[in-house]
Amino acid sequence: MMSFTLKFCLIAGLCILVPSHLAEELPDSENTLPPPSSASHIISPSIAEFSFDLYRLLVSKSNNTNIFFSPLSISTAFSLLALGARSATHDQILQGLRFNLTVISEEEIHQGFHHILHTLNLPGNELQLTTSNGMFIDKKLNIIEKFLEDSKKLYASDTFSTNFEDNEAAKKEINDYVEKETKGKIVDLVQDLDPNAVFVLVNCIFFKGKWEKPFDTEFTTERPFHVDNKTTVPVQTMNRLGMFSVTYDNDLACNVVKMNYLGNATALFILPDVGKLEQVENALNKELVFKWSRKLHRSAVNLYLPKVSISGNYDLKVLRELGITNVFEDISDLSGIIEGVNLQLSQAVHKAVLNIDEKGTEASAATFLEAIPMSIPPTIDFNRPFLVVVYETETRSTLFLGKVMNPTAN
Template sequence: MKSTLYLCLLLLGLHVQGLPEPGHSDEQEEQKAVHSPGDHSQVEGENLPHLKIAPGNAEFAFRFYKQVAAEGGDKNIFFSPLSISAAFAMLSLGARAATCHELHKGLTFNMTEMEEREVHEGFRHLLQLLNDPHREVQLSMGNALFVDDQLKLLQKFLDDVTNFYDSEAVSSNFQDISEAKKKINDYIERKTHGKFVDFLKSLDSDTVMILVNYIFFKGYWEQPFSSLLTKDADFFIDAKKSVKVKMMHRSKVYNVYKDEKLSCWVVEIPYKGDVSALFVLPDEGAMKQVEDVLLKETVSNWAKSLKSRKIHLYIPKFSISGCYDVKNLFKKMGVTEVFGDQANLSGMTENTSLKVSKAMHKATVDVNENGTEAAAVTVVEIIPMSLPIPPPPVIKFNRPFMMIIFDKTVHSILFLGKVMNPAASED
């Protein structure tokens, strides 16, 4: 009988309120250079490890988004594709044969163009860059294995998860479910700065391992909104339904692009540091049209087409969340073997057959005047088995829109979401 592996992914994002920074004139702000997510420096070279996995991570992000959107109906969407990718890439260190191949394919890594080791080297480099303490944004990502003290893991697997994913192996007593659960929940709460409390509500009695990935992000807008300009306004969920929101407003210079072909506005709002948020506003009734062509090439084209210009920007404050059964979504994306009795995770342990029993991801984001705070956790439970002359355009995010938080240092999407109803209560 196989042990089960429980993969739980947790994501949190929070914008922090604040006042505009003093000492910045409109002229200074308008002269400030704003870099787009598409400006990948050629000087860096395409052979850096984290750049090799960037295309696969981006493609996976949009594949997963589309699978969520296909089932989500009119619900808000928010998740961390990087947290999910890192967790399953780390898991693949212990996978063999078809199970390993299927995981790599599901994560959209082209293994005909790179070696398996390059995937893990890429994540190692990515983690080093994300966790650089000298960056202007507060950003951290990490992993941990909570292992039953009766389970003997292979030394190579332990060495690999430490070397590539900087993961610590924490001996845990899964015979005492409450004790094990508390240890894991305390770790998650600490690493996400208190954003996730008592994340694990229960554990299967035959759980022998929990794999956790977390990501936490806290950034401040390069040009904060003034709370004095935030007013009550209508947000139109559809043609027949609207809700009241707190609408932020700013008339300043941003990088923007009007995609006439896809009928949407794209606005980049940069954070201090090397992270930006892309807000995508489809024309009324055009959301599906935009979602259907949401690919890394589409976003790259938007990024390259962004031009600095003054706009009248209106965007709501919002707090949304989402909870996803990643196991169910992955199976629909063709990743099935790791969840079944045919799973080959023999690279983890010699004497115990393992499989993934659950994979969950939870995310939340709160957008306010001054910045963004976001976090994600992945937990795996294992049981045996240029400026125009015309007047500035008015871009009003008063209908469903998308949000992409992009880290330019690692060329990776940290968070991806869709706001259908900014006033909806959290899941």
């Protein structure tokens, strides 16, 4: 049996740039899809549920290391794959992505991803956010026309005819694509390409956002970060005194701080009290995030947030534990992709990179003026492990999810 290799690639560069003006309401693009009840809102709860289930699974295997991944990237790639899956393989993929096939149709799922990808790639947004799907298919194989048409129409996939007999040349072609789509942030993703590979699927997300309310580099200083009760590391830490959307969850003992990007993206930073990290992680789900969002209120805060540079590398065969099993086995049925070839998913990898700092590509300085109460505001100091969720507000999709255990460890 021939096998195929599915390669995931993701880069998330959260580079905090200094805008030259205060945030303004962005004009509607001529190309925007109707808001709604849109297709993306139908699937966003399932993506969120998948996000937190996968997060807990990765935590159980992480040995207290940093975690960072893109639920949207992983679910997009597997949903695209489902276009060519049949029988139990097909159902396992969609159910493993937490879609309830008794209440949502496959057409709605694919239309939802189409709406998300279209919205994220709209021009003119102050957010630099692009997605891409690349399919590399052995030049000797005949791809089924329906799969080719649907993947192009729904997922805007690029298709490449590749000579997999020349393993090194195929690897270089894939790595060159990844490097180009991630703006040079991920180089040489594919180190070893399965010698039996006949099909490689790559999904990339590139994200670069400006804070709506930037930090001033003048106030960045080295401060201690308490990895655990035995380990402390020095970290360059940003500071801003101002008005933030915040809440404190008394039941779970954690602070939640919302920070907006210019454009349609928001980050939630969750800081558990000392000793309460596991408690928060066990409770994490879409309903909890919705509850936090409802309880956020504007308050003056003296915020300390460390500069972060971390990455996550994952073997996605871990998804077997979420019910996606057949696609990795001999019984895999991907007969809707290529004529006359039994395909099995032999490799599935995901890489995500997170950078948070106060620098940017703009050379101009900015002054941000904000009125705060005269009383001394409380301090929220992210000087111990915390969680971060980044989501796109228009489609309500979870872009990234992670845990920073040590901002200096990669």
